[in-house]
Amino acid sequence: GQQVMQIPQYQHxxxxxxxxxYCNSSTTLSNIQWxxxxxxxxxxxxxxxxxxxxxxxxxxxxxxxxxxxKNSSLHITATQTTDVxxxxxxDNAGNMLxxxxxxxxxxxx
Amino acid sequence: xxxxxxxxxxxxxxxGKKLTVTCSQNMNHEYMSWxxxxxGLGLRxxxxxxxxxxxDKGDVPEGYKxxxxxxxxxxxxxxxxxxxQTSLYFCASSYTRPGVTGAFFxxxxxxxxx
Numbered sequence: 001g002q003q004v005m006q007i008p009q010y011q012h013x014x015x016x017x018x019x020x021x022y023c024n025s026s027t028t029l030s031n032i033q034w035x036x037x038x039x040x041x042x043x044x045x046x047x048x049x050x051x052x053x054x055x056x057x058x059x060x061x062x063x064x065x066x067x068x069x070k071n072s073s074l075h076i077t078a079t080q081t082t083d084v085x086x087x088x089x090x091d092n093a094g095n096m097l098x099x100x101x102x103x104x105x106x107x108x109x
Numbered sequence: 110x111x112x113x114x115x116x117x118x119x120x121x122x123x124x125g126k127k128l129t130v131t132c133s134q135n136m137n138h139e140y141m142s143w144x145x146x147x148x149g150l151g152l153r154x155x156x157x158x159x160x161x162x163x164x165d166k167g168d169v170p171e172g173y174k175x176x177x178x179x180x181x182x183x184x185x186x187x188x189x190x191x192x193x194q195t196s197l198y199f200c201a202s203s204y205t206r207p208g209v210t211g212a213f214f215x216x217x218x219x220x221x222x223x
Contacts, residue, residue: 033211042199045211088151095206096167099151
């Protein structure tokens with residue numbers, strides 16, 4: 001089936017630094033969803049991107065969908081310790097969600 | 110409170126002993142699904158259900174069964190568990206397919222098969 005690659009797998013940042021995670025596919029993505037999973041918690045839906053080139057913002061989080069709909073990114077400006085967790089992208093195609101492997105973000109205070 | 114409830118949260122069992130993980134949602138969602146989460150692999154879909162009595166395989170269905178007799182419940186059955194089914198399992202639901210509002214996940218069930 002569809003394969004969704006996510007990089008990096010881990011990222012350590014100092015509090016206040018920016019962070020970006022990338023989601024890539026060799027084939028066209030349908031719709032991209034982003035989830036956050038806190039340590040020991042469950043995935044929580046953040047947003048869905050549908051259109052080519054779409055950009056959406058949620059406070060310090062900026063989500064982008066590539067022009068060719070083969071990649072997406074999540075950028076966090078000025079990270080805080082509350083941003084700690086694993087961020088997943090997921091392709092919402094047909095009746096299924098296909099998840100990337102996730103990027104684990106660690107923030108040093 | 111809108112929620113997806115899974116039970117048990119933790120389970121240690123022996124190879125071959127049948128088990129069921131229950132999942133219930135109180136949001137009148139049509140779509141429900143099961144995922145397993147393994148380090149570095151993200152979440153992989155096991156089975157999903159579009160509505161009552163309608164179920165279909167996901168990416169990793171081998172060794173699992175599901176049923177959807179009522180809208181709110183979607184149990185995951187392991188008829189003969191094996192150690193490679195040791196994992197963290199999540200149930201999720203959404204209004205229709207995981208559309209604009211995304212999927213709501215349960216708290217997870219950590220299963221260990223020895």
